[in-house]
Each structure stands twice: as structure tokens, then as C-alpha cells.
Amino acid sequence: MVATAVVATFAVAALASLFMAWAIGAGSSGSTPFAPAVGANAISVMRAGFIVGLLGFLGAVLQGQNVSNAIGTELIVGQTLTATAAVVGLLTAAGLVAIGVFTGYPIATAFTVTGAVVGVGLALGGDPAWAKYQQIVTLWVLVPFVGGGVAYATARTLRSERVKERIAVPILGGIVGALVATIQFALLGDGDGPRSIAQVASDLLALPPVLGVDSGVIVATLLAALLAGGLLYQDMAADEARGQRRFLLALGGLVAFSAGGSQVGLAIGPLVPLLDDVTVPLIALLVGGGLGLLAGSWTGAPRMIKALARDYSSLGPRRSIAALIPSFAIAQAAVALGVPVSFNEIIVSAIVGSGYAAGGAGVSRQKMVYTVLAWIGSLALALGVSYTVFLGVDALF
Template sequence: MVDVVTLGTFGVAALASLFMAWAIGAGSSGSTPFAPAVGANAISVMRAGFVVGLLGFFGAVLQGQNVTNAVGTELIVGQSLTATAAVVGLLTAAGLVAIGVFTGYPIATAFTVTGAVVGVGLALGGDPAWAKYQQIATLWVLTPFVGGGIAYATARTLRSQRVPERVAVPLLGGVVGVLVATIQFALLGGAAGPRSIAQIVGARIPLPVVAGVDAGPIAAMLLLASLATGALAYEMRRDEARGQRRFLLALGGLVAFSAGGSQVGLAIGPLVPLLEEVTIPLTALLVGGGVGLLVGSWTGAPRMIKALAQDYSSLGPRRSIAALIPSFAIAQAAVALGVPVSFNEIIVSAIVGSGYAAGGAGVSRQKMFYTVLAWVGSLVLALGVSYAVFVGADALV
């Protein structure tokens, strides 16, 4: 039987988590996935906010477990978060993200939440999880270079006169098909753990094991890649502009789904250590977090979508496609590794990289400088404020 005090403190922490989910939906997961598509005039701002909210919800429920567990249990060693610590950490991070939403500057949610959780964890007497920090820092540092570099190379290829778009776009669709085939879904694996479409389909393809490698999943990946390539080639032959637009919208949907799978963990992760006390399953927590993301996307995302689509770079369909492909790949890698990652960092880096492929057309260097400053400042500020607030609250009690 759960006592009233425990249930009450969890309720307060859950409300703080919902506020954080709303802030993330309005700022990061709700705005970044379709920002390039809006910048390319492939979809309206309001429609983008509506669609990304639905896709983010499904991503949160189907893929949110890895990052959620990482944020809740792997950022501090030797000490579990308490309800009070969860409230302080979540409110600190959500406040900073909300400031970014209303000022038009995208605050990196992964930076703020990670800093806040580490701050309250250290205040509780826990030890730093240096191995996890190294993994997180590596991804954060590499993201601008890898995402921006791939976006730049892809945009240059699409602009090249030597490679017709009727060939390049379908081939890129095949690459995305391979990535989709490797996505791990909890519902596909059951008790055996998450499995990918390639694993499920490959198990039904009667192919031998060659040199210790199961050929079935590889064949399934190639099959899905061929289907994507063929469908896009057909669309491009009929109408190149429409084919590009549909591909762009599909990429935005995939990134939105991935955003939900990653960002929900930033909102509900601090509640994970409390679940045993209140006997609530993780799935219910994922659904609640997904609802928070959805509401945030519907109510607050349009402002940030406009900021990302118009203030960073003047995007066309080709540069938008170039920005979304590495964004999708990096997002799925982060989900698979259970590493909290900022979608603002991913998308902004890719947008700038694709913009430089056109000679830096429309890239605002001043905006980028202040954005990077906000990212670094939010990490340091979240850690310091959450630590100080928790120590002060603990002293009063």
C-alpha cells in the first residue's frame, strides 16, 4: 500500500515532468523535425505542429525506454533520485527551455535536463558517472561535425549538374530505407527485447548464415531500400517537384518519430527511480510523457518552427532533404545508445551545413553564435541552479 506522502510527492514530480514534456514539445521535439520542410514551403507551420505532435507521441511510446532509463538511472552513481530532487531538476530544466521558447532561441533540452539531473544528483551525495558523461560528450561534440558535414556533402551532391536529381533523390531514399529497416521497436521483440523490421522480415527469408552473418536481415534491408528507391524514382519521373516534396515530408515524419523516442526520456527520466515506490509501469509513464509532448507541439511549436525554418538559413527542398537525412540517422543512433541528445543541436547543425553547400546562403552567423552560447550556458546554469536550489530546499526541511 502506497502511503499518502509518497503518492503526493510523486504527483508533484509528475506535474513537473508534464511541464517539462510540454516545454520540450513546444521547443525541441515539436519544432525541429519539420522546420526544414516548412522552410522549403512543403508544409504549413500549423499543419507541421499538428503532425509532429502525433508522430512524436508514437515515438515516445514505442522507442522512449532507452533514453528514459539512461536519464533516470545512469547519470549519477551510488544514489537514486528522490521525488524532491526530481521536482527541482525538472522545474529548473523546464524553466530554461520555456524561456527559449518564448524568446525564439532554441535551448538544447538535452543540455538543460542533463545538467539539472546531474546537479541534483551531486547535491544528494551521488558520484559523477564519468563513463556515461564521456559517451554523452562524444556524441554532443561530434553531432555538429558529422551532421553538418553529411548535410553539406548531400546538398552539394543534389546541386551537382553531374548527378541528375532523378537519380540522386531515389538513391537517398534507398539509404533512408536501410535506416528505417534497422530501427529497433519494443513491440516487435516482445519478451526477447526490441527488434527491427529487418530482423523480423529476415527471419522469414530462407537464407543461410554466411561467415557467421545471417543473410536474412541483410536481404530484408536491401528489399526495403529497393522499394523506397523504386517508389521515389516513379514519383520523380512523374513530377520532380512533387517527388522531392513527398520525400521531404516523409523525412520530417521520421525525424519527428525519432524526436519523440529521444526527447520523452528527458521529461520523464527523473521519475524512473520513483516507479517502484508507486508501482506504476514504465509504459504508463511513456504514454503520459508522450501526451505532454503532443500538447506542447500543438500549443507552442509554431513559434519555434518559424524561427528554425526562416532565421538560420534560407532553405529549399534539396537543402532541406540534405539536413533531415543525417538528423534522422543521428537521432536513431542516440536512441539506440540510450544517450540524451538535443534535437536543436542536430537540426541546426544540419541546416547550417546544408546552407553552406550553397555558399552560406542565408546562414545567420550572429544567430548561430548566440545559439551556441545559449546551449553551453544552459548546461552550466542548469547544473548550478538545480544544485543550489536542492541544497537550499534540503536545508529548510
């Protein structure tokens, strides 16, 4: 009877997690990666939603472990989440995110889920994980300044008459290629954990270390940068507009993949402490969460893609490229650190930064104020509601 009750409760929690994954796919991970590309008329809204769903699923399966573990085990000290706590936290967060989807305002998913999990954890009697909170808040505060600042500087550079786009864009492509070479993948890992393409290539190159540094990794990273930059240079030499458009779509794909790796943890993270009781492997949760993200991207993302692409800033190809490069870099840094991060915050900050490079053209200040208030409010509201609801459920049952 006890085992049956545990499995039944886990099933309810899993359904709540699936709903959360759908809400995230429809809102954060499904809408933000290709919003700049849609705004630049490089891809249609419906096609963007279809592609981002597939790439988000791959990212969830291949990179979702770090953030999932952080959400499930690192936000509360001295107490493990129960199945009931997971259900309350997930339903609270998913409900708030769904409200954001249907009203057209991008609720910061990471704020909402983090607040909900902390709320139920405190209601369980756990203690705050202050060190983890400091790491999370530091990243959240830095995102608008770093993402928006890099996007602004990049857009200003591309708009400068003294800079030739045929040279500048391939250089940016080389930087992105180097970043891709350093991404950690579980499939490439060994007994010591996940590894990057550059690390695997370093083993094949078998170069001696220099001053204690693995020279093979450096060489492999530089080769990836030269390859990406060289291919993009050839493409732009043949047709500059087509080269820019292809680069923009490639960036959107990389951000979509990164979104899956980060956002799936927000959906399935609360279930991680329950895995030992039901003997379900983490990879099964990652696949299930990835499918939920995919479903959300295909059914609910077009509305939010349109909102981000056209309501926040009127972006051309250059400003869109400038917005997506820091978004990709920040997303991968968050995945590597195991820190939950809001893709709405990342993308919106970068969109605004690149928009101000053109004198603030098309940037809606009023909507930005409402969005920031929604982010702060979602964190406080999720924490308070989940804490109160869990205490009520616990008292009744």
C-alpha cells in the same frame, strides 16, 4: 501516512514532468523536425505543428524506454534520485527551456535536462558517472561535425550539374529505407529485447547465415532500400517537384517520430527511479510524456518552427532533404545507445551545413554564435541552479 506522502510527492513530480514534456514539445521535438520542410514551403507552419505532435507521441510510446532509463538511472553513481530531487531537476530544466521558447532562441533541451539531473544527483551525495558522461559528450561534440558535414556533402551533390536529381534523390530514399528497416521497436521484440523490421523479416525468410552474419537481415534491409528507392523513383519520374516534396515530408515525419523517442526520456527520465515506490508501469509514463509532447507541439511549436525555418537559413527542397537525412540517422543512433541528445543541435547543425553548400546563403552567423553560447550556458546554468536549489530545499524541509 508514509505511502500517502510518497504518492503525493510522486504526483507533484509527475506534474513537473508534464510541464517539462510540454516545454520540450513546444521547443525541441515540436519545432525542429519539420522546420526544413517549412523553410522549403512544402508544408504550412500550423500543419507541421499538428503532424509533428502526433508522430512525436508515437515515437515516445514506441521508442522512449532507452533514453528514459539513461536519464533516470545512469547519470549519477551510488545514489538514486528522490521525488524531491526529480521535482527540482525537472522544474529547473523546464523553466530554462520555456524561456528559450518564448524568447525565440532554441535552448538545447538535452544539455539542460542532463545538467539539472546531474546537479540534483551531486547535491544528493552521488558520484559523477564519468563513463556515461564521456559517451554523452562524445556524441554531443560529434553531432555538429557529422550532421553538418553529411548535410553539406549531400547538398553539394544534389546541387551538382553532373548529378541528375531524378537518380540521386531515389538513391537517398533507398538509404533512408534501409535505415528504417534497422530501427529497433519494442512492439516487435521478444524476450531478448526490441527488434527491427529487418530482423522480423529475417525470421520469415529463414536464410542460412553467411560467415557468421545473419544473411536474412542483410537481404531484408536491401529489399527495404530497393522498395523505398523504387517508389520514390516512380514518383519523381511522374512529377519531379512533387516527388521531392513528398520525400521531404516523409523525412520530416521520420525525424518527428525519432524526436519523440528521444525527447520523452528527458521529461520522464527523472521519474523512473520512483516507479517501484508507486507501482506505476513505465509504459504509463511514456504515454503521459507523449501526451505532454503532443500538447506542446500543438500549442507552442509554431513560433519555434518559424524561427528555425526562416531565421537560420533560407532552405530549398534539396538543402532541406540534405539536412533531414543525417538528422534522422543521428537521432536513431542516439535512441539506440540511450544517449540524451538535443534535436536543436542536430537540426541546426544540419541546416547550417546544407546552407553552406550554397555558399552560406541565408545562414545567420550572429544567431548561430548566440545559439551555441545558449547551449553551453544552459548546461552550466541548469547544473548550478538545480544543485543550489536542491540544497536549499533540503535544508528547509
